[in-house]
Amino acid sequence: MTDETMLQDAMSTPIEYFLRHCLTAAAKSGHQAKPVIAALKRCATQNLGLVFAVVATSPCLLFFSAPALAQNQAQTRQQLLQDLDSGQLRDALLLGQQAVSRWPHDAQFRHYLGVAYFKTGDLKQAQEQLTRARELNPKDSATHFDLALVLLSQQDYAGAADELEAAIKLSPPRANANALTHILLGRAYLNSNRSLQAVDEFKTALRLDPAIKLGHYHLGFAYFSLGRDDEAIGEYKEELRRSGESPAVVCELGRALLGSGKYEAAVTYLQRGTELDAANPDVWYNLGKALALAGQAAQAESPLRKAAELNPKDPSPHYQLARVLEKLGRTDEARRERERFAELKKAQPATAGMATGRDQ
DSSP states (O other): OHHHHHHHHHHHHHHHHHHHHHHHHHHHSSGGHHHHHHHHHHHTTOOHHHHHHHHHHHHHHHHHHHHOOOHHHHHHHHHHHHHTTTHHHHHHHHHHHHHHHSSOOOOOHHHHHHHHHHTTTTTTHHHOOOOOOOOHTTOHOOOOHHHHHHHHHHHHHHHHHHHHHHHHSSSSSSSHHHHHHHHHHHHHHHHOOOOOHHHHHHHHHHHHHHTTTTHHHHHHHHHHTTHHHHHHHHHHHHHHHHOOOOOHHHHHHHHHHHHOOOOOHHHHHHHHHHHHTTTTTTHHHHHHHHHHHHOHHHHHHHHHHHHHOOOOSSSSSHHHHHHHHHHHHOOHHHHHHHHHHHHHHHOOOOOOSSOOOOOO
């Protein structure tokens, strides 16, 4: 009795027809048939069922569902890049898995497969493949760069900074590409409380590419985190001049003006910020605080309540509301807001990373 006949006798249920189809395909595939036949035979004769058969043969089953593997590495590499560039991510994943299985020590295939995983949101597999690609070819700047993107997505800022530093060191002198790498490195530094280093990276990026998008915004944010409000305001205004009205830039400019005591100017930008980004609780909070500090307590109540509504776990709006309500003579309401502030403050976890803390 042949392997195929024996397996067809053993797998008699309709659901197992799928496995027989795989076996038939394997029998027509030359040397590729052997691992499939062996796995299916073992599962069938031991009555392990469909699930075990699929698990046992899963690397082999990719052979039948993915695009045909090219005959040589160059052709496979070209096809894989085309799939990635065209957004055919399922095909890229399957072809990348095949390529890595066939050429396990090829760093580029590991790299491309990692990119495919990253684009589909599988950060764990992306990191695994890109780390292996880096081990196989530690001098490839693109691998370090893409691994940094994965680490940034996982909020591993220290790890991302290491990879970006390596990418810069290994990169050819292409100003625009290096400018982006310096921006990302600055963000990694800023999120790991290395604001002075972040300033240097953002300045370097702007020197390499003065037109890089949000370069002045990031530099402004770094200045603001250092308490250099006037320099932050200047950078935010320069970003608005260069890039147009961006919600993030408008809101951060308003926050910097608030921090520097320019309350009326802050109100102007923060009111615009609520129009551009109405779902952002921080801009409503800052608007309410700016109005209160500008002597407009009655007008401050509404934006502060909006901030509390959008972010119910944030204690800060309740603190400001208590102060506003005291000024308006509504002492009972003010007491309740202070109590709510204390409850939320106690429950609030400690935070780390990019400077976003409030003085209440």
